[in-house]
Amino acid sequence: MQPRRFVYVLESASDPGRHYIGLASDVAARLDEHNAGKARHTWKHRPWRLRAAVEFADPDLAARFEKYLKSGSGRSFAKRHF
Numbered sequence: 001m002q003p004r005r006f007v008y009v010l011e012s013a014s015d016p017g018r019h020y021i022g023l024a025s026d027v028a029a030r031l032d033e034h035n036a037g038k039a040r041h042t043w044k045h046r047p048w049r050l051r052a053a054v055e056f057a058d059p060d061l062a063a064r065f066e067k068y069l070k071s072g073s074g075r076s077f078a079k080r081h082f
Contacts, residue, residue, distance in 0.1 A: 002057075002059055003025045003059075004025055004055055004056075004057070005023060005024075005025055005055070005056045005058075005059045005062035005063075006023070006024055006025070006027045006053045006054065006055050006056070006062070007021065007022070007023055007053070007054050007056065007062055007065050007066045007069065008021070008022050008023075008024060008027050008030070008031075008050060008052065008053040008054075009021055009050075009051040009052045009053075009069070009078055009082045010022070010031065010034060010042070010048040010049065010050060010051060011048065011049055011051045012042075012045040012046070012047075012048055013046075013047045013048065013049055014045060014046065014047065015045050018045050019051070019078070020034070020041065020042050020045075020048065021066060021069045021070055021078065022066070023062055023063060023066045027050065027053045031048060031050055034046070034048045035047050035048055051082050052078075052081075052082040
């Protein structure tokens with residue numbers, strides 16, 4: 001059995017217009033890492049709060065969805081739905 005994979009969307013509490021999209025097997029632990037400043041791309045805009053997390057049984061599908069959300073049309077989708 002493969003580990004669960006989540007695509008998650010974070011929002012900066014200090015700059016609410018700023019969002020981050022990531023992929024993890026443990027969203028709570030990953031959020032803690034972001035808020036502790038251990039993630040290079042997010043440390044400046046701490047603290048972060050979780051806006052959405054979508055679980056995938058298929059890790060390849062999760063990776064493709066994360067990649068889509070980081071694209072132009074995916075960011076528009078995320079803004080409308082998350």
